[in-house]
Amino acid sequence: MPREIIAAGLEQRYGSSVVLRVPEWRVAAGERWLVVGSSGSGKTTLLHLLAGLLTPSAGALSVLGADLRSLAGRTLDRWRSRNVGIVLQALHLVGHLSVRANVRLAQYLAGLPQDDAAIDSALASLGVADKAERLPRELSQGEQQRVAIARAVVNGPALLLADEPTASLDDESAVRAADLLIEEARRRQATLVVGTHDARLKSRFEKTLVLRK
Amino acid sequence: MNLATLSAGYLRARPLQTALSLGLLALGVGVIAAALIVVAQLEATMGRDARGIDLVVGAKGSPMQLILSGIYQLDAPTGNIPLADAMALKKSPMVRKAMPLAMGDSWRGFRIVGAGREYLDHYGAELKAGKYYEQPMEAVLGAEAASRSGAQVGSRFTGAHGLGAEGEEHAAPYTVVGILSPTHSVLDRLVLTPIESVWAVHEHGEKHEAGKAGADDDREVTVLLVQYASPLAAATLPRAINAKSGLQAASPAFETARLFRIVGAGIEALRAFALVLIAAAGASVFIALYSALEERRYDLAIMRALGATPGRLFALLVLEGLVLAALGTAAGLLLGHLFAGALGLWMEAAQQPPVSARHFEAGELWLAAGALLVGVLAAIPPAWRAYRTDVSRTLAAG
Numbered sequence A: 001m002p003r004e005i006i007a008a009g010l011e012q013r014y015g016s017s018v019v020l021r022v023p024e025w026r027v028a029a030g031e032r033w034l035v036v037g038s039s040g041s042g043k044t045t046l047l048h049l050l051a052g053l054l055t056p057s058a059g060a061l062s063v064l065g066a067d068l069r070s071l072a073g074r075t076l077d078r079w080r081s082r083n084v085g086i087v088l089q090a091l092h093l094v095g096h097l098s099v100r101a102n103v104r105l106a107q108y109l110a111g112l113p114q115d116d117a118a119i120d121s122a123l124a125s126l127g128v129a130d131k132a133e134r135l136p137r138e139l140s141q142g143e144q145q146r147v148a149i150a151r152a153v154v155n156g157p158a159l160l161l162a163d164e165p166t167a168s169l170d171d172e173s174a175v176r177a178a179d180l181l182i183e184e185a186r187r188r189q190a191t192l193v194v195g196t197h198d199a200r201l202k203s204r205f206e207k208t209l210v211l212r213k
Numbered sequence B: 001m002n003l004a005t006l007s008a009g010y011l012r013a014r015p016l017q018t019a020l021s022l023g024l025l026a027l028g029v030g031v032i033a034a035a036l037i038v039v040a041q042l043e044a045t046m047g048r049d050a051r052g053i054d055l056v057v058g059a060k061g062s063p064m065q066l067i068l069s070g071i072y073q074l075d076a077p078t079g080n081i082p083l084a085d086a087m088a089l090k091k092s093p094m095v096r097k098a099m100p101l102a103m104g105d106s107w108r109g110f111r112i113v114g115a116g117r118e119y120l121d122h123y124g125a126e127l128k129a130g131k132y133y134e135q136p137m138e139a140v141l142g143a144e145a146a147s148r149s150g151a152q153v154g155s156r157f158t159g160a161h162g163l164g165a166e167g168e169e170h171a172a173p174y175t176v177v178g179i180l181s182p183t184h185s186v187l188d189r190l191v192l193t194p195i196e197s198v199w200a201v202h203e204h205g206e207k208h209e210a211g212k213a214g215a216d217d218d219r220e221v222t223v224l225l226v227q228y229a230s231p232l233a234a235a236t237l238p239r240a241i242n243a244k245s246g247l248q249a250a251s252p253a254f255e256t257a258r259l260f261r262i263v264g265a266g267i268e269a270l271r272a273f274a275l276v277l278i279a280a281a282g283a284s285v286f287i288a289l290y291s292a293l294e295e296r297r298y299d300l301a302i303m304r305a306l307g308a309t310p311g312r313l314f315a316l317l318v319l320e321g322l323v324l325a326a327l328g329t330a331a332g333l334l335l336g337h338l339f340a341g342a343l344g345l346w347m348e349a350a351q352q353p354p355v356s357a358r359h360f361e362a363g364e365l366w367l368a369a370g371a372l373l374v375g376v377l378a379a380i381p382p383a384w385r386a387y388r389t390d391v392s393r394t395l396a397a398g
């Protein structure tokens, strides 16, 4: 099964306005892409399309060999939970769950066995193993981000998506966060697509897709 | 991790909201449960006490008062009637059983009732110790009267005039000759003695006060408990008795039904109030879950992004409602039994019919089912909104 991403004539419309148009885009398995563009250019929209959180208005989109327009409902939710890891700018850790439980949530919702060893190894590879029993609010912003990445990768997704992972970070942290994502993707041989308008990240990625309004 | 631990974890994270919903539900369920438990026990007790008694004959007055005093030994008697009238009735072919009772005195709040053996047999009395009375001024104690007073066979005591605890003491002492096993009837709370004891005590008193000796033909009894020889008697006997001057006949079935209608109205009001509490609890569950949706929308969206189906979010919220309802209901039933137990203690101290906290009613199951349903229904609108979460839009906004 081809683990690549192929978009052709991809369009997302809201009402009559086209908010995203990707005529032709190919991402080979294991590549690391930066999707850049000004605010409102459709970066988030593209990432949501790749995750199957949105259905394209027009065009073809094949992600990891799955034709996303043919998946729906429960099947799509299950596909996403096992194949796609998502990190968002606002990290969206669940506040009343411990760090460990936040990561376990990804296993549980994917219908996978709840495996503490996998959780510990994901937390350890991101350097937050000692925070496992803490609540998110007891962690620094950078630590929370590491937990969010751990949650995104714990199920071993073939595609790792990150939306503005560095927006609120200073230069040093921004670069470190990008490196963490790249490192995790490389270790797990996952494809990485990061949407950002953060120019600081350009040097870290070999491929760039530029979106225009 | 599963849906139950997720919902429980969420509820724990909002202790105030959770406590409010639980408290309202527990109160509502508790009040209704207590009413169910207490009324059922009182009805059962009153039914048992009145079993086999078709008519109570006594002095004119309130028929309800006659029933309450004559059968249940609760209210003050309406007065006395001539023994001769009672004996005449006893001989009537329409009467199978007639049990004259004489009362007016008490000992430590337990009523002293002068009665024949047939009154004890009527309630299936059995001796636990000693013997039945044979002579005037011998007394047999009901189980509760014995245990609460601590009296033994051979104890002597003097009755106090009147039915309260404060009456003036009579001079003549009673001797306890027997103690009954529990009958779960009115007997348990009585001091029983030959009817002649009561006459003797009061003749003595009257002599003392009025200087007038009691003769056989102005002897009196307080009530006559009657069992019909045939159901036909119901048509004629009460009317015949009520026509006589000074006599009144009252039907326990009719009067207790009337009593429960009156009490029932109060219970209904209480129940309506409790239903309002349960409805408020439902509203509080609804508000707790619904208002929190705004704050939880990222949690719900991220769960969807992590692979949760909309149905699972729906189930999560319904489960939260159900968990609240289940905890509130359990606490409520417990509270209901505690209420009943507290009332039982108070009634026991006041020598009223027994009410136990350990009594269970089938109605409690219905109550629990209803309360659970309220919790689930209250959770459905928020659950529906969670089901409809627009993941992409929510996550894009954050």
Ligand SMILES: Nc1ncnc2c1ncn2[C@@H]1O[C@H](COP(=O)(O)OP(=O)(O)OP(=O)(O)O)[C@@H](O)[C@H]1O
Pocket (backbone or CB within 6 Å): A014, A019, A037, A038, A039, A040, A041, A042, A043, A044, A045, A046, A197, B393, B396
């Ligand atoms: N649900 C929606 N309904 C209508 N318009 C939408 C919706 N979601 C996004 N849009 C519009 O689509 C366009 C692209 O939005 P998107 O969030 O993808 O941009 P972006 O590149 O991620 O911007 P930013 O850098 O600000 O995050 C915007 O003009 C936005 O207003």
Ligand SMILES: [Mg+2]
Pocket (backbone or CB within 6 Å): A043, A044, A045, A163, A164
């Ligand atoms: Mg965006």
